[in-house]
Amino acid sequence: MADITLSSIGKTFAGTPAVQDISTRFEDGEFVALLGPSGCGKTTLLRLLAGFEMPSSGQIRIGARDIADGVTGTMVPPEDRNMGFVFQSYALWPHMSVRRNVSYPLEIRRFSKAEIAAQTDVALNATGLVEYADRMPSELSGGQRQRVALARCLVSDPDAVLLDEPLANLDVALRASMQAVFTDFHKRTGATMVYVTHDQSEAMAMADRIAVMDRGRIQQFDTPQNLYERPKNRFVAEFVGLGTVVPLRGVEKTDAAAHGHVLGKRIAVQSTHNSPSHVCLRPENLTISETGDLRAKVARVTYLGGKYLLESVSECGTRLLAETRAKFDVGTQLGLTITTPWAFHED
Template sequence: MAEVKLIGIWKQFGEVTAVKDMNLHIKDGEFMILLGPSGCGKTTTLRMIAGLEEPTKGQIYVGDKLVADPENGVFVPPKDRDIAMVFQSYALYPHMTVYDNIAFPLKLRKIPKEEIEQRVNEVAEMLGLTELLKRKPRELSGGQRQRVALGRAIVRKPHVFLMDEPLSNLDAKLRVKMRAELKRLQRQLGVTTIYVTHDQVEAMTMGDRIAIINHGELQQVGTPEDVYDHPSNIFVGGFIGSPPMNFLDATVGEDGFVDFGQFRLKLLPDQVEVLGEEGLLGREVVFGIRPEDIYDAIFAQVKVPGENMTRVRIEIIENLGGEKIAHLSTGDLTFLAKFPAESKVQEDTEVDIVFDMKKVHIFNKNTQTAVF
């Protein structure tokens, strides 16, 4: 049993509140990502789970064990939580060989020498480190050092892995490779893993679920598909996705059209019904649509101009090989679209674009929360 529960967790540093009323349940064997911008409280949350920080209020459970409850004087030290942590900086001992770095936590626990050798060799083979066991960290590449740090965590066979941006020091190509390796390893080991990152691509490709944090507050928890397709608020909608979601101020008319001033789009009947129930017909809203849900009308083979089509100017095109990011404008409105590489769009020209109305999002302008 290695689920982790945070119940009403607060963390304050003097006048600064780093974590606000965090409630999060990480399931046994789950790969949970803590995602958010720098300074949002995700590492502080991880450190409280590890026992490196004590919460100001609230309770933390690791499995069935209450490990932190400051209001009742409970605080279990890190060594007694059966948790292994992998840091961004690798934190290897430079004077030790790879073998000794991996074996170190077992030696501290007075594990018999024969068992240490067996477990280190098993982990080394799993991570492709067998040929490197006699080397020192200075003789290794960044990716090899990160694998040694992982090996030192894995060899303990902990109930929970905590990882604090472990790939951020690697180059882009190696990060992609290590993302896949980490995911494979976690599946193979089946150990509950809590992984901190500010990189939404890492989060989307690795996690079973993502917990998105901003200003110390949990914004949304869900599968990568959930948070991408159904963001709970403007922050989540803008943080998940690359390029980010477009947000345009608009007014929803009683006739079911969204009016941007420069053009209008017709909402679907069920969308109009929801807006009516929310009392937003005739009100200002924030209209959100992802760049990939805006199509080049010619490439999309739309022959007849419709209610979800408008003409825009293409200011800039970023050609990424497999796709094109187009910076569009109409009047004083600017937004992005993602077109296929085969699209014939060109800079400094006008083009008809089509909005996929099944994929649009409407946010309450006052509360910033999603209506749909």
């Protein structure tokens, strides 16, 4: 296993930047998710790591080995990088059995028959596929095919496993169960894993750290908890979780606390910045009470199972989200109290 270091990585297509000046490090054995909307550059970055694309600028290193350099033109081909790749489409050979699909990477590297059999058995056991070893891909469910693709990665003992939206083709229930498969696979193998997704619930459930991307750049690379509770900017605050970003005025900060005006009300805020300009109001920052700081009217009610999400509109027209176990009708007037939201600086 090995860490992955990216230094000033950039990639352009026909003069248009897809990835811009990314410098970061994925630690050895870490589960990293690349999260962002369509077109943000996350799949391009994964393909650069795999060796399917050559960087236009910057360097990529696995451990102490340089595998790509956009300046010198150095490019280690994909087959020599010792990385596994799990495609969204599974990419299984339809004419080969499960066992043969898993063992094939070892066959083309000319391992002995004994080594192939031993390592294939280990991979099939690790992914719960022993009883399906003689079946053809057409006889498997979507989740089972995904396990085959994962076993094919595992069999070569890769330094890193790269996964390109591997659960996108599965139904909701199966995706939830496969999240546990990927998490168990990571714990068991200790492999460095880089997982591309646009589904934040997947990223939050599985990853040690998440790189939130937009317009070819990493906006924030942090733990799931910090991304939600302490977003760095407006994009991260609005993309990760539910909430509303509103301006913060007249900030006064001391060693003990910071205060400012939010929607015309003076409240306490949390921040590490000396001059925060906005706050992120999460549902848990808003409490329904008759003596609340703000007045708002319920515009929409969504049942979430055991609780309701209320979308309300304040007197100044700002959309606010709150959660409650009690059901409120559309049009109900509410009092809302704001409790210490997170504040950040936005240029």
